[in-house]
Structures are given as C-alpha cells and as structure tokens.
Amino acid sequence: MAGQIRDYTDSEARAALPCKWGAVPEGTLPAWVAEMDYAPASAITAALNGAVGRGVLGYPPFGGHGPDGDLEAAFRGFAERHWGWSLPAGATTVVGDVVDGIRLALDHLCPPGPVVIPLPCYPPFREVVELAGREARYVALDPDAERAELDLDAVRTAFDEGARTLLLCSPHNPWGRVFTRAELEAVRDLAAQYDARVVADEIHAPLVLPGGAKFTPYLDVDPTGLSVLSHSKSFNTPGLKCAQLISLRDDDREAIAALPHSANHGWSVLGMIAGVAAWRDSDLWLLALRQRLDVLREDLSEHLAERLPQARMRPLEATYLAWIDLRAYGVSDPATLGRKHGVRVAPGHDYQPGLDGHVRLNIATSADRLEEIVTRLAKALTA
Numbered sequence: 001m002a003g004q005i006r007d008y009t010d011s012e013a014r015a016a017l018p019c020k021w022g023a024v025p026e027g028t029l030p031a032w033v034a035e036m037d038y039a040p041a042s043a044i045t046a047a048l049n050g051a052v053g054r055g056v057l058g059y060p061p062f063g064g065h066g067p068d069g070d071l072e073a074a075f076r077g078f079a080e081r082h083w084g085w086s087l088p089a090g091a092t093t094v095v096g097d098v099v100d101g102i103r104l105a106l107d108h109l110c111p112p113g114p115v116v117i118p119l120p121c122y123p124p125f126r127e128v129v130e131l132a133g134r135e136a137r138y139v140a141l142d143p144d145a146e147r148a149e150l151d152l153d154a155v156r157t158a159f160d161e162g163a164r165t166l167l168l169c170s171p172h173n174p175w176g177r178v179f180t181r182a183e184l185e186a187v188r189d190l191a192a193q194y195d196a197r198v199v200a201d202e203i204h205a206p207l208v209l210p211g212g213a214k215f216t217p218y219l220d221v222d223p224t225g226l227s228v229l230s231h232s233k234s235f236n237t238p239g240l241k242c243a244q245l246i247s248l249r250d251d252d253r254e255a256i257a258a259l260p261h262s263a264n265h266g267w268s269v270l271g272m273i274a275g276v277a278a279w280r281d282s283d284l285w286l287l288a289l290r291q292r293l294d295v296l297r298e299d300l301s302e303h304l305a306e307r308l309p310q311a312r313m314r315p316l317e318a319t320y321l322a323w324i325d326l327r328a329y330g331v332s333d334p335a336t337l338g339r340k341h342g343v344r345v346a347p348g349h350d351y352q353p354g355l356d357g358h359v360r361l362n363i364a365t366s367a368d369r370l371e372e373i374v375t376r377l378a379k380a381l382t383a
C-alpha cells in the first residue's frame, strides 16, 4: 500500500485538483499545470488527517520544528539517503513556497545587478525577477539542439555586461534535463570568476527518473550557492505552502534572521507536517511514482511515434513535464488548437515568449488519459 500509486478517477481529480481540473470544461483533459492525478502518499494523508483531527490549524511555529517533527532533520535524512548529500544542520530556512524562496534570495541575498535566466523557463521565474526590481538577461536554448545544455558563453556575456545572479532550474523544467556534476562545476567556476551567485531551484530533484541520470545538489558543488526545494512537486502537495531555502553561508542566515517577520511568513503548519511525512516516511511511494513515470514516459514516446511522428522530444530525464517540439506541423500555437479538441497542454510561448510550435505536456495521469491526450492533440494538429 505504502508503495502504490492510486489514480484519481475523473470526478476525484476534479474535486482534489481545482486548479488543474477546474480550469477546463467537463470533458476536456488537463495536462498543463504541474500537479499529478494521483492520491498522495499514505504517510502524508495519515499525518494530515491526524493533525486536522487534533485541530492543528494555527500559525506555524517559528523555525523548522513542526508539531510532528523537525522538517530540516527530515529533509537532511532524505538528502543523505537519496543523494548521499550530508547537509549540515542549520542550513535551511522554511519559506512559503519555492517562488517565495527565490524572491527572498533575490531581495536579500544576491548581489545587485541583472539576473540570468535560461530559456525556456518556468514562467514565474520571469515574473519574480521583475517583481524583485531586477533586469532579466535571457539565455535561450537553441530549439534545434540535440541535447539541452546551458550556453556558458552566453552566460559569460551576461556576466560581462553586469549580471551577477544566475537562476538555474536543476533538474530543469521544462528542459527535462538533469545537469551532470561536471556541468554544475562549470557553472560554479564561471560564477566564481564574476563573484556571481547561483540560485538553484531544485524542486524537481526527487523526480529523477530511472536510466542513469543522477541528481547533484548544487550546493554540494558550490557552497556559496543558494538552493530552494520543496516536497510540494514530487509529493503533490503544492496547496499546503511550505518550502526550504538552503544556504551554507552564515551571513545569509544572519541576513534572513534579521528580516521582519512579514518578509517571510507564508508557510503553513500543515505544509510542514506534510513535509516531514514526505521527506521522512514516503520513500516507497516516491520509488513507485518514479517507476510509474518511467512507464508513462515510454508510453508517451510510443504514442507520439504513432500519432505525431514529426514531434520531437529530447529524453525526459526528470519530472513529469514533457517539452515537445511540434514545429513540423506548422502550427504556431498548438496548445490553443488542442483546447478546441478537448485537451489542455501548456503553450510553449509561456515558457519562452515568441517561441512557436512547442507545448509542455504533463504525463502524470493514468495511462488511458495520456493516450487520449496525445490522440486529441494529434487530431488538433492533423485535422
């Protein structure tokens, strides 16, 4: 039971995931926002049910020690078991969510100057940089590149021109890439030449899929970097609001501790409780999830080969979010066309303004729905 993934029926999904399913009319299949059509791990449900039963609905405690255990200790255990990463105690700060953590880092911990964002990117990266009053410097991936790699020459040019922060999604959404240690070392060496800081959004780190790719925590390579992580994406709990900002530098922790409470207060006590249950007690469920996604990733390739043979997709090494190049079908906005045929995928231009013919497709659903999603997309593009 602990290691099983339970699919929601359509009506369960519609009730449980009001953002993902509520945004589409009855009959349309949602494959856009990053939520999974699966019930949470039983350890998380039990912990939450217990807490709600005890009336634990107040403000969260200061610091990382929630009513059902220590969030940081639970995360450190997870990092050690899964990545062999020994994170020292005291390195994490609880934040409301990953985007809040990035905002906190930009506002209070990163050097002034423009922020480099590799494109295509998770769309809030562009928003949060703008909200922080920073100029963005974009480094775009060549859509025709065989492998999705960071263009270090372009990052260097941005640093030459004054940028001092790199916002790196690792593993990358929507590229689907897990950066190798050597790649991250090259990023670190470049940043060091310019006294630049790397903010690594590592929310997808628990979702590295079978097949050889290995997650390297950015701070394990560069102790001056910053990482933001949460259980929310891989354990399907984003509504609970709880993430962790990680720094190995004392001056960062002092700077955060000196901030007024309202600068960082967006997490919930239930988010902390779910976090402890996720990081500490849900390994079997996570293993089953990765195996499930591995099969679905294979299914997706087969469905595309059969129904949309001109689609191009690089190997999906992590996440359940497939980045698909449909330019060969000559449609600038396949996502809008898809909606007319009963499927909602995320439009590529949300991830890179001006980039035509791409979509991001969420495979974390049932095998039957995934097949139907591709079938409808194919009808839209080939009708």
Ligand SMILES: Cc1ncc(COP(=O)(O)O)c(C=O)c1O
Residues within 6 Å of the ligand: 034, 096, 097, 098, 099, 100, 122, 169, 173, 201, 203, 230, 232, 233, 238, 243
């Ligand atoms: C790369 C990345 N960062 C952050 C988030 C959102 O995280 P949160 O809800 O904790 O802000 C997502 C959600 O899909 C994501 O893909």
